[in-house]
Amino acid sequence: MEPAKASPLLQITGLKKHFPVKTGLFGRPSSSVYAVDDIAFDVHAGETLGIVGESGCGKSTTARLLMGLIPPTAGTVRFDGKIVGSPALPLKEFHRQVQMVFQDSYASLNPRLTVEESIAFGPTVHGVSRREAIARARSLLDRVGLDPIRFAGRFPHELSGGQRQRVNIARALALEPRILLLDEAVSALDKSVEAQVLNLLLDLKDAFGLTYLFISHDLEVVRFMATRVLVMYLGKVAELGPTEALYTKSRHPYTSALLGSLLSMDPDQRTERAPLAGDPPNPIDPPPGCRFHTRCAFAEAVCSLHEPVLHAAGASHAAACHMVPPNGEHSKSGMAMKAVS
Amino acid sequence: MDEPILEIEDLRVTFTGGAKPVRAVDGVDLSLRRGEVVALLGESGSGKSVTLRSVLRLHQENKTKIEGRITAAGIDVMALQGAALADFRGKHVSMIFQEPMLVLDPVYSVGQQIIEAICKHENIAADEARKRVLHLFERVRIPSPERRLAAYPHEMSGGMRQRAMIALALSCHPKILLADEPTTALDATVQVQILLLLRELQRELGLSMIFVTHDISVGVEVADRIAVMYAGRIVEIGSVRDVIRAPRHPYTIGLLSTRAHGGRLTGNRLPAIAGSPPDLANLPPGCAFAPRCGLASSQCAASTPPALSVKEGQIVRCFRVDATAKVSA
Numbered sequence: 001m002e003p004a005k006a007s008p009l010l011q012i013t014g015l016k017k018h019f020p021v022k023t024g025l026f027g028r029p030s031s032s033v034y035a036v037d038d039i040a041f042d043v044h045a046g047e048t049l050g051i052v053g054e055s056g057c058g059k060s061t062t063a064r065l066l067m068g069l070i071p072p073t074a075g076t077v078r079f080d081g082k083i084v085g086s087p088a089l090p091l092k093e094f095h096r097q098v099q100m101v102f103q104d105s106y107a108s109l110n111p112r113l114t115v116e117e118s119i120a121f122g123p124t125v126h127g128v129s130r131r132e133a134i135a136r137a138r139s140l141l142d143r144v145g146l147d148p149i150r151f152a153g154r155f156p157h158e159l160s161g162g163q164r165q166r167v168n169i170a171r172a173l174a175l176e177p178r179i180l181l182l183d184e185a186v187s188a189l190d191k192s193v194e195a196q197v198l199n200l201l202l203d204l205k206d207a208f209g210l211t212y213l214f215i216s217h218d219l220e221v222v223r224f225m226a227t228r229v230l231v232m233y234l235g236k237v238a239e240l241g242p243t244e245a246l247y248t249k250s251r252h253p254y255t256s257a258l259l260g261s262l263l264s265m266d267p268d269q270r271t272e273r274a275p276l277a278g279d280p281p282n283p284i285d286p287p288p289g290c291r292f293h294t295r296c297a298f299a300e301a302v303c304s305l306h307e308p309v310l311h312a313a314g315a316s317h318a319a320a321c322h323m324v325p326p327n328g329e330h331s332k333s334g335m336a337m338k339a340v341s
Numbered sequence: 342m343d344e345p346i347l348e349i350e351d352l353r354v355t356f357t358g359g360a361k362p363v364r365a366v367d368g369v370d371l372s373l374r375r376g377e378v379v380a381l382l383g384e385s386g387s388g389k390s391v392t393l394r395s396v397l398r399l400h401q402e403n404k405t406k407i408e409g410r411i412t413a414a415g416i417d418v419m420a421l422q423g424a425a426l427a428d429f430r431g432k433h434v435s436m437i438f439q440e441p442m443l444v445l446d447p448v449y450s451v452g453q454q455i456i457e458a459i460c461k462h463e464n465i466a467a468d469e470a471r472k473r474v475l476h477l478f479e480r481v482r483i484p485s486p487e488r489r490l491a492a493y494p495h496e497m498s499g500g501m502r503q504r505a506m507i508a509l510a511l512s513c514h515p516k517i518l519l520a521d522e523p524t525t526a527l528d529a530t531v532q533v534q535i536l537l538l539l540r541e542l543q544r545e546l547g548l549s550m551i552f553v554t555h556d557i558s559v560g561v562e563v564a565d566r567i568a569v570m571y572a573g574r575i576v577e578i579g580s581v582r583d584v585i586r587a588p589r590h591p592y593t594i595g596l597l598s599t600r601a602h603g604g605r606l607t608g609n610r611l612p613a614i615a616g617s618p619p620d621l622a623n624l625p626p627g628c629a630f631a632p633r634c635g636l637a638s639s640q641c642a643a644s645t646p647p648a649l650s651v652k653e654g655q656i657v658r659c660f661r662v663d664a665t666a667k668v669s670a
Contacts, residue, residue: 022406037532054528055499059590160617161385190555195613204608220600224611258508261529261538263558266580270562274537276530278484279498 008024008181009043010066010098015075017061033283035061037235038075043179048205048212050226050243052258052281053218058235059215063183065215067100072323096126099172103184105164109156116141116152119171119255126175133174140170143207144200162193166200173208181213186221191255210221219262223247228316234283235288237310241317242314251319254292260276290322302329344370346549347396347517349373350410354391354573358404359483365391367573369409370648371551373517378543378550379561380581383570386618389553392570393519397430398550413429414516432462435515437520441502444509445494455512462513477508481538500531500638504538511542518543520552526561536562557596561585566654569593572619572629579655589657589665591634601614621649636668 016039018032024087036058043049051059053172061221064070066077066090079097082089102108119137124130134156144166156164172180182201185187186194198221205212214225222229222243227248231239231254239252253309260275276303281287287294293303301321318324326334354366354460366388373379373385392398395410398418401492404412414433421429438444446454452474459470472491474574478486481504494502503523510518520539526530540563543550554560560567561581569580569590575588588594594615616633625632646658651666659665 036493050470054530189595190618192384192599192614193617195628196615199610199613217529232420257530263562263587264532265558269534270614271537274530274534277534279500280528327401335608 009045009080010043010213011081011106012042012066012131013040013064013076013078014117015062015077016073016191017065018073019069031284031301033171034235034286035071035283036065039232039235039237041230041237041240043211043213045178045211046209047227048214048224048225050212050229051215051232052217052222052229053232053238054217054258056234056280056283057232058166058283059232060183061235062232063181063213063215064075064084065099066181067098068094074311092126096175097177098179098181099177100181101165101168101185102173105161105168105188106156108168109164111156114153114155115146115159118122118156118167119174122171122174136174137170140173141167143204144170145174145196146170162189162197165189165197169197169200169204173204176208177210179211181215182214184217185214187216187218194221201225203254217259219247229256234280234286236291237320238292239321240310241314241319243319245314245335249295249314251313251317251324252292252321253296255319257295266285290320298323298330298332300330346375346414347371347373348374348410348412349392349396352392352395352401352409352411353407354388354395355406356400356404357406357568357643358401359622362406363621364624365621366395367572367624369400369560369570369573369575371568371575371578373549373551374545375549377566378552378564380564380567381551381553381570382555382567383556383558384618386572386621387570387639388571388573389555390521393436393521393553396519397434397436398426399436401405405578407529418493428462431458431510432513432516433515434517434519435510436519437503437506437510437523439525441499441506442494442608444506445502445545447494450493451497451509452492452607455509456506458509459512474508474512477512478505480507480542481505482512485506500534501536507535508544511546513547516549518548518550522550522554525555525617539563556602557585569596571623573621574629574658576659577655577657579652583652584654587652587655589651589655589662590630590659590669591636591661591665592630594665594668622663634661636664 017036020032020033021033042169050078053059059230065072073296077084079089083095085091116137117133119140120133123136125131138152139150141163146163146166173222183264186197189197226243227295257275276296281294289304289306292306293299306328307323308316308320310320313324322328323332323335324329349369350373352356352366352369356363356365369392381389395407396413399610416429433489455474456467459473460467475486478489483489483504484507517549524535552563564581567581567584568575599614614633619629622667627642627644628646629638635662640660644661648656648658649662651662
């Protein structure tokens with residue numbers, strides 16, 4: 001699939017979110033958490049864009065900004081060319097097109113509503129008659145693998161985690177959206193149930209022609225689900241590329257370290273050396289230059305001075321590293337990661 | 342091999358606090374050899390943490406019924422009372438948890454807490470204890486250890502707190518270390534560091550360890566043997582190599598094939614285990630996995646499968662081991 005020609009379904013430019021930290025006298029903001037700091041990317045119709053990164057890298061903040069759940073410090077989100085939140089595309093209208101599924105399946109359902117009422121709630125708000133909304137809820141329950149006769153009248157606490165997540169997916173689909181934003185949607189599930197829900201998501205994508213934004217810390221699951229992957233580090237995009245290219249020929253040292261942290265599942269090939277030392281730095285006071293230089297094995301003087309921009313590193317593949325451009329200041333610039341390591 | 346250092350025999354744990362009694366652990370037998378690491382693998386509700394906590398008797402006494410025998414370092418754990426139990430915890434058997442913030446007291450510095458623990462167990466001067474903590478901090482590779490002794494838990498990063506908790510657990514030289522998902526809350530790059538550290542400490546100090554995890558790949562990384570739990574029972578146990586390469590219980594086989602791992606093609610359906618884990622308050626008769634099992638026969642629903650040795654050191658609770666031999670081959 002080469003979607004580069006078609007105009008993107010979702011276009012994110014210059015997106016920033018800084019959370020003020022009140023530590024000064026009289027609770028004045030004295031510094032900020034740079035949760036998301038100037039990121040830009042496109043989402044094309046029909047693809048599954050995976051977003052990976054460690055805790056604090058800004059992947060969930062990005063999701064919340066996309067949904068308009070929190071206002072951005074700067075930047076715009078365009079859907080089908082229209083700016084989200086502008087008169088051309090008010091938030092309520094946008095939310096018919098983009099829906100979200102969260103990690104905590106219990107907290108995201110109203111405990112006092114039955115499953116079918118929860119699913120029917122959105123459509124009735126958007127003007128669908130109650131009778132029709134309930135009928136739609138039942139057919140959706142059936143679609144996500146829950147028999148409506150048994151499950152429609154149940155309350156969230158009467159369901160298992162996997163069943164609740166199926167309900168959340170059905171509710172997200174009730175408005176017939178074009179994009180589903182899945183924020184760690186399978187992370188809380190047991191492995192045996194996780195596989196069922198991943199299979200369901202694949203089926204639904206085909207059946208309804210959906211586009212997925214799939215946020216996860218689990219690199220194996222993202223490799224399985226995504227057609228393209230975006231790697232974030234401390235509020236910045238580190239690397240973006242087609243899944244297999246990124247997993248087999250990563251160009252950013254951080255991506256390589258993340259992949260190197262995957263455990264082998266082979267008792268004769270246990271990990272002998274950790275690819276990175278220490279924890280990710282604090283996003284309140286991110287390192288200057290390249291944010292990864294404090295943990296990077298290849299860091300040189302240029303890395304702490306200048307911030308690298310996303311540079312093309314192959315077909316629809318880009319990485320923000322001084323080693324990527326061929327004539328940079330870094331002594332290893334232009335070399336592929338394989339040659340470097 | 343000499344006497345096992347930890348022996349759990351027919352452990353049954355029932356929580357009686359709710360409306361219906363919940364049988365969380367239903368007849369677990371496990372023996373841990375000296376210097377051995379056993380991974381206790383299972384999904385939520387399988388009874389793996391409950392088993393582990395029983396060894397330190399951490400369950401609320403008035404709401405829990407514990408039956409069976411536990412012998413740790415020659416001590417009958419079930420018979421321990423009061424001061425003897427407090428002395429046993431941390432000195433002979435110690436434990437590390439998933440969330441260090443719940444273990445460490447937020448209003449005391451990390452150093453103070455560990456010094457207090459040492460002084461409680463051993464009759465030594467605070468100054469001496471402090472030296473030991475400093476040495477421990479170096480051992481678990483906390484950077485600038487001298488300064489970190491005075492740090493409060495919230496001033497440390499997640500990985501560093503985990504290291505401090507490991508130092509606390511090892512402070513009184515226990516022989517047995519129990520680990521309850523110690524790397525689950527950590528990021529991938531930090532998880533590897535902590536696993537390597539635990540493996541190194543275990544080897545150098547000759548610790549015997551039970552490592553509870555829901556992640557097979559973590560078990561493979563640290564353990565000599567893997568015990569797979571389902572609905573309160575160990576359904577399969579064997580060496581890591583045997584369990585990973587030739588699993589014989591249908592649940593283990595399912596777990597291993599259901600992982601989105603490595604070369605699996607993007608977008609192809611995963612082989613999933615149908616259904617969901619059983620409700621422990623309403624367990625089906627017979628094998629608890631039978632309702633989800635593709636190989637189940639009428640016998641499976643009627644009676645509980647006994648422990649069957651399928652190979653030297655590999656024990657499986659399943660009636661259909663003949664069928665699984667073909668599946669797993």
